[in-house]
Amino acid sequence: MNRSNAVSRLTWAGIAFVGTLLPISSFADDQDVRDYRSDVMKAMGEQFAALNQITKGKAPAGDVATQAEVLSITAGMAKIAFTPKVLGGEAKPEVWDKWDDFSKRLDEMVAAAADLAKTAKQGGVAAVTPKLSGLSCKGCHDDYRVQKK
Amino acid sequence: MVRVSKAVALGVMILLPMVGHTDDKDVVEYRQHIMKSLEQQTAALGQILSGVGPAENTLAHMQTLALTASIALKSFEAKVPGGAAKPEVWKDWADFSKRMKDFADKSAEMAKIGREQGVDQAAMKVIEALPCKGCHDVYRDEKKI
Numbered sequence: 001m002n003r004s005n006a007v008s009r010l011t012w013a014g015i016a017f018v019g020t021l022l023p024i025s026s027f028a029d030d031q032d033v034r035d036y037r038s039d040v041m042k043a044m045g046e047q048f049a050a051l052n053q054i055t056k057g058k059a060p061a062g063d064v065a066t067q068a069e070v071l072s073i074t075a076g077m078a079k080i081a082f083t084p085k086v087l088g089g090e091a092k093p094e095v096w097d098k099w100d101d102f103s104k105r106l107d108e109m110v111a112a113a114a115d116l117a118k119t120a121k122q123g124g125v126a127a128v129t130p131k132l133s134g135l136s137c138k139g140c141h142d143d144y145r146v147q148k149k
Numbered sequence: 150m151v152r153v154s155k156a157v158a159l160g161v162m163i164l165l166p167m168v169g170h171t172d173d174k175d176v177v178e179y180r181q182h183i184m185k186s187l188e189q190q191t192a193a194l195g196q197i198l199s200g201v202g203p204a205e206n207t208l209a210h211m212q213t214l215a216l217t218a219s220i221a222l223k224s225f226e227a228k229v230p231g232g233a234a235k236p237e238v239w240k241d242w243a244d245f246s247k248r249m250k251d252f253a254d255k256s257a258e259m260a261k262i263g264r265e266q267g268v269d270q271a272a273m274k275v276i277e278a279l280p281c282k283g284c285h286d287v288y289r290d291e292k293k294i
Contacts, residue, residue: 029201032196032201032202035192035196036193036196036201036202036203039189039190039192039193039196040189040193042185042189043185043186043189043190043193043213046182046183046185046186046189047182047186049178049182050179050182050183050186053175053178053179053182058172058175058178058179059175059179059224060179060220060223060224062223063220063223066216066217066219066220067220069216070186070213070216070217073209073212073213073216074190074209074213076209077206077209077210080203080205080206081203081206
């Protein structure tokens with residue numbers, strides 16, 4: 001399902017909800033699984049990049065707590081997105097071959113993001129800057145993401 | 150030696166205010182990060198509400214959308230054309246900012262309902278809360294996406 005279809009489906013979903021309750025947790029097919037996890041990971045990429053700009057003084061410091069909270073919430077959704085074993089997209093097969101390690105790293109990321117959000121609320125940009133590197137995506141991407149050509 | 154020291158000190162004083170300086174490219178990049186984050190979250194929520202995504206993430210997406218919407222307008226306040234934003238954003242600022250405030254208010258209401266009454270109730274607000282297309286038709290250059 002491409003993005004325009006996804007947004008279009010949102011419209012239909014809203015209409016459908018007048019008479020129906022939330023669908024049971026499920027992915028319809030493999031492409032839906034890949035699309036969903038891609039949406040979650042790309043959202044995180046944008047959120048991390050925004051935070052990075054803030055810590056470099058290139059974006060409003062006043063946004064730091066909001067951006068950190070958004071990143072923390074999104075990080076908490078990532079594991080569910082990878083739970084169905086559906087190969088493809090930018091995920092290497094190692095994600096599921098080494099699920100214990102992969103899921104442990106995701107858990108660590110979630111904890112680090114939660115800590116970052118708490119820090120941002122309490123200490124602002126100055127406190128967030130040294131902790132942002134603890135959320136380094138690269139370590140996991142090196143092992144589990146297909147490198148872009 | 151004293152002159153060199155003074156020159157260095159003067160140079161540092163001149164350069165210091167530039168650290169953290171936000172230039173036009175930064176402004177465009179930052180608002181793109183915000184808008185793309187919104188787009189990804191909207192697409193993910195759309196999948197869930199269509200029954201092809203994990204329902205347990207519904208409220209989380211509603212919350213991230215509301216939070217991100219709350220800072221979106223600010224990212225357009227600097228009048229810096231570029232990216233996919235049409236010049237009409239600043240030409241018709243009163244209309245644009247009203248729409249963005251409505252978006253922030255209604256997405257916040259959706260998330261609040263989700264927290265307090267459950268996501269089934271909140272889902273009924275989703276179309277009202279995420280009027281992306283109406284704004285994009287007027288203020289986004291589709292060729293620059």
